[in-house]
Amino acid sequence: MTGVGIVGAGTMGVGVAQCAAEAGHQVVVVDSDPAALAAGPVRLRDGIRMSRLLGRTPLEPKGAAERVRWVRDPAELHEAGFVVECVRERIPVKEAVLRRLDEVCPPETVFASCTSAVPITLLASYTNRPDRVIGTHFMNPAPLKDAVEVIRSPLTGAETLRRTTELLGTMGKEAIVVGDAPGFVSNRVLMATVNDAARVVQEGTADAAAVDRIFQECFGHAMGPLRTADLIGLDTVVDSLHVLLECTGDKGFEPCELLAELVAEGRTGRKSGRGFHTYRTIQAGNPVPLHNLSRGA
Structure with a gap:
């Protein structure tokens, strides 16, 4: 399994994709909305240029952008080792996404939710891998923030936490680990x-x-x-x-x-x-x- 999957090509999804691509990861962004997919690459290049202007990355926009693919079908994430869900903050929407991901991704794939408030224990219940579900609450704009609120539920495994903090480390992000509760900290x-x-x-x-x-x-x-x-x-x-x-x-x-x-x-x-x-x-x-x-x- 290789690469990072992102579900959702909105502001947060594109921002997380930028963080992963600038860290050298191959990224696949999934969204069912054609307009969001069409706008995503432009917003990604603009974000990379802004990061360069602020001195946060030496990469040319083209270099990182070429590591990102934009697709509509979640089945394209069948080889992703780590998937970050960045869809709208509504429980039924997240449930549908996680159930679909559970079908198409290998059992070893970690599911990280960029939820703002939904308890991770609840999200984990929509999958057959509760030990591999964790919260990664990136703040907006994700490329310009140095820390991520990481939520470990009572079901989240130690290996999942290790892989998550390791991935965030490659992005230059500090993982601040907290327990699970509505809204977290x-x-x-x-x-x-x-x-x-x-x-x-x-x-x-x-x-x-x-x-x-x-x-x-x-x-x-x-x-x-x-x-x-x-x-x-x-x-x-x-x-x-x-x-x-x-x-x-x-x-x-x-x-x-x-x-x-x-x-x-x-x-x-x-x-x-x-x-x-x-x-x-x-x-x-x-x-x-x-x-x-x-x-x-």
């Missing part, structure tokens, strides 16, 4: 914070810029919670909140009205150009903030 805390920060804007206490400045200038955060939410994608935030609500029963994870409204309007953050803040795109898709959202402030 990062999103159990972050999603609640984003939801409450959105409520602050919704209620007119402050606009989005003021909320983010409090966290940046008073707490020393690199970005405030709402600019972070824009970077993640507000649709992904809402999906993650629904997962946390379902898995914990905590009503505090019910997405606030403002978040739901923004997603319904197509204002999903940086990828759409508008979210809590408004962005313009320059230099290989790197968004720059222009305005921020205010509700009655």
